[in-house]
Amino acid sequence: MHDQEDQPRRLRIGSLFSGYGGLDLAVEHVFNADTVWFSELNQPVAAVFSRHWPGVPNLGDITTINWHEVEPVDILIGGFPCQDVSTVGKRAGLAPGTRSGLWAHMAEAIDALRPEWVVIENVRGLLSSPATRPPAEGDRHDPRNPGDATLRELESDPWYLGDLAARPLRALGAVMPNRWLC
Template identity: 35%
Template structure:
C-alpha cells in the first residue's frame, strides 16, 4: 500500500494522530505550543512535538502528503466572544496553516474547527478562509458532523474542511455517512467513582439554584449521549456541563475514564496531568472516531 505521510499541527494531546494512524497514515511531524499537552503527547507516542508553529520555517518540515490541523477554535466559538480574525493571536493562526500549505504544497489537508466558524462575522471569516485556500490551489469540501452519529457517546458538532490539489481526488472523496445509531453514555459510567465530587454547598448555592432542568445529570436511567465536553468543564458550569449522580456527595464531575470514552479515545490513553488539565486537554481535542472515518475516506481518494 502506498505510504501516506501527514503532519499534525496544533496537535494537542494527539487525538488526530490516533485517528490518522488507525487508517494507515504515517506521522512525520507534529507541532504543539502548550507544554502540558506536549508532555501528554510524548507519553503516548514517544514523540515530543515541536513547539510554536509560528517559529518553525516550512523548510524544516519533512516531506508529507497530508496536512492535518485542528486550529484554535476559541475566537470562533459561540461560548467565547467570537472575535474571529480580530483575535490578537489565535484568530491569525489559520494563516500559519496557509503559509505551510503555500510553501510545501501537500496533496491534501483536513482542518477541524467549531461550526461557529461558518457564521463568524456574518460569514466573512469563512469566506476569507475559502478564498485563501482556493488561491493556494486547493479544491475544498466541508461538512458539519456530530460525533454522536459516529458511535461517540457525546453530542459534539464540529466543522471539517477537506481540500485536495487534484480535483479528481476531491471527486473521489465523500464525507463519511452517519451510522444512524446514537451511542449511550451510561455504559461508560464509572459507577462508584471517588474523588470527583461536587460539594453539597456548591450544589445548593449554584448547581441547583434554579429549577430549570439544568445541568444535565446522568443517572441509572440515562439514555443517549451527553453534552459537548468543553475545555473549561472543570469550572462546573451548570448550563453547559454534564454531571453524574454518584460519588461521595451524590453528584460528581466526569471521571478520567468517562472523559476518554466521551471523546472516543482508547481507555489506556495516558493522561499524566492534573484533573483540571485532563479536562482542558480532552475538551480541546477531537472526537477520534469521527476524524478516523474522514481519514479513511481521504485514504480512499488519495490511493485511488
C-alpha cells in the same frame, strides 16, 4: 512472503495544534498513515503526545517554524484555536492578534508544504464568524473590511464565503480559499 519493499509506502502526516493527538489518531486510522512530526506549544500536552508517538519530533511554536526546512508530508492536519470563532466565544473572528488568527500560520504551512491532503478540525462558528482580509497590493483596505459588517449580515446566506471584496469575509472563506480547492 512479501518484503518490506513490496508494501506500499504509508502516507506521512504533519500535525499542527496537535493537542493530545485525537485528530492524529483519527487521520492515521482513516488514511492508514503515520504521524512524522507535530507542532504543539503547550509542553505538558506535548509530553502526553510524545508518550503516545515516541520519537516523533515536536517542531514547537507554529509562529517560529521555517516551513521550507520541514520534512514534507502527504497529509497536513490541525485544529487551530477556536475561541474567537466559536458561537460561545467572543466572536472576534479570524484576525491578526487573535488566537484563532493563528490560522494564518497553518495557511503558510499549507502553501509551503503543498500536501496532497489537508484535514482541518474546527467549530461551526467558522460559517458565521468574520475574518479580516489581508490587504492586496494596490488595493484599499477599507472596502475589503467594511466596518459596518454585522454577524446578521453574515448569517443571511449561510454558505456565502465572502468572494467579493466589498462584502464581509466569513472565516470559512478565509480557511478554504479557491486556490486550495483544486
